[in-house]
Amino acid sequence: xxxxxxxxxxxxxxxxxxTESIEKIYEIVKEVKDGENxxxxxxxxxxxxxxxxxxxCTVDGQQCDxxxxxxxxxxxxxxxxISYCIAVEEHGIDYVHKHVGKEPSGASFNxxxxxxxxxxHNPMINSGAIMIAALxxxxxxxYKRYEYVKRYWSSLAAGARVGFQNATYLSEKDTASRNFCxxxxxxxxxxxxxxxxxxxxxxxxxQLCSLEVTSKDMAIIAASLANGGxxxxxxxxxxxxDTVNHCLSLMHSCGMYDYSGEWAYSVGIPAKSxxxxxxxxxxxxxMGICIFSPRLDSRGNSVxxxxxxxxxxxxxxxxxx
Ligand code: DON
Numbered sequence: 001x002x003x004x005x006x007x008x009x010x011x012x013x014x015x016x017x018x019t020e021s022i023e024k025i026y027e028i029v030k031e032v033k034d035g036e037n038x039x040x041x042x043x044x045x046x047x048x049x050x051x052x053x054x055x056x057c058t059v060d061g062q063q064c065d066x067x068x069x070x071x072x073x074x075x076x077x078x079x080x081x082i083s084y085c086i087a088v089e090e091h092g093i094d095y096v097h098k099h100v101g102k103e104p105s106g107a108s109f110n111x112x113x114x115x116x117x118x119x120x121h122n123p124m125i126n127s128g129a130i131m132i133a134a135l136x137x138x139x140x141x142x143y144k145r146y147e148y149v150k151r152y153w154s155s156l157a158a159g160a161r162v163g164f165q166n167a168t169y170l171s172e173k174d175t176a177s178r179n180f181c182x183x184x185x186x187x188x189x190x191x192x193x194x195x196x197x198x199x200x201x202x203x204x205x206x207q208l209c210s211l212e213v214t215s216k217d218m219a220i221i222a223a224s225l226a227n228g229g230x231x232x233x234x235x236x237x238x239x240x241x242d243t244v245n246h247c248l249s250l251m252h253s254c255g256m257y258d259y260s261g262e263w264a265y266s267v268g269i270p271a272k273s274x275x276x277x278x279x280x281x282x283x284x285x286x287m288g289i290c291i292f293s294p295r296l297d298s299r300g301n302s303v304x305x306x307x308x309x310x311x312x313x314x315x316x317x318x319x320x321x
Contacts, residue, residue, distance in 0.1 A: 043167045069214060079274070085229075104261065127186060146208075153221070155234075165210045
């Protein structure tokens with residue numbers, strides 16, 4: 001990093017200016033108090049609604065953050081992007097997409113329907129992510145599968161601690177009729193690989209949604225995706241570039257639920273949100289950004305996450321077109 005700085009070859013040469021913009025945006029967006037914590041998973045309603053942070057990491061390792069960026073939050077649906085990459089690494093896209101589509105569903109993330117091929121619409125919504133959970137290392141015992149995925153998360157975050165929110169996991173499991181219903185619908189449609197144990201897979205899916213990271217670490221994870229699968233802090237390759245490109249394409253078209261079209265139109269870069277309040281953005285070949293604030297809009301996206309992204313994109317033209 002120092003060498004690149006000395007040679008004037010940093011990917012964002014005016015990073016201090018960028019940091020100042022982030023700080024300005026943080027102060028403006030902090031005043032936004034709209035939205036409410038997710039409550040359909042009871043434990044998420046208990047999270048302090050005022051928490052707010054923005055963190056960024058470039059593909060050459062420059063970092064900045066502001067607000068509650070060391071606070072752990074529950075990744076929820078942000079896990080879907082990482083789980084998809086893991087499944088694609090293991091099986092390749094042909095096999096993975098025999099079990100899950102690539103089209104936006106145009107409906108809420110837990111809507112009860114399948115595509116015309118009787119498959120989940122895409123891996124970024126609940127049905128698709130439950131399917132992906134069934135594809136991840138099906139021969140490993142359940143406790144090993146969990147550890148295996150958690151190791152990926154930690155490597156993407158340069159070895160950071162990745163935690164688990166047991167209370168969130170238990171409260172989701174207790175109230176997950178909708179996901180059980182989606183699972184049974186897919187079982188009925190014979191969409192899963194043979195021998196899938198649905199109860200185990202749903203449990204695994206809830207576990208993956210209950211992982212916790214900090215915003216600083218999530219920004220590094222996003223930067224690893226921006227960097228084609230190589231963690232910028234350790235230079236370790238974690239995913240193949242192709243795998244990441246497939247994931248980013250799906251994040252671009254499906255990552256923000258039924259707001260994905262508007263997002264692609266107005267913000268124009270791949271992103272993924274989760275009902276824990278995280279939105280992470282990937283600016284390919286430049287940086288990863290994590291915005292965390294638990295209050296959500298009616299679609300389940302963080303209100304401040306969307307506001308901050310819009311302001312940021314107004315100042316820095318990251319829109320791809
Ligand atoms: O399955 C659920 O409803 C949550 N564990 C995750 C939902 C979420 O973050 C929004 N979804 N795609």
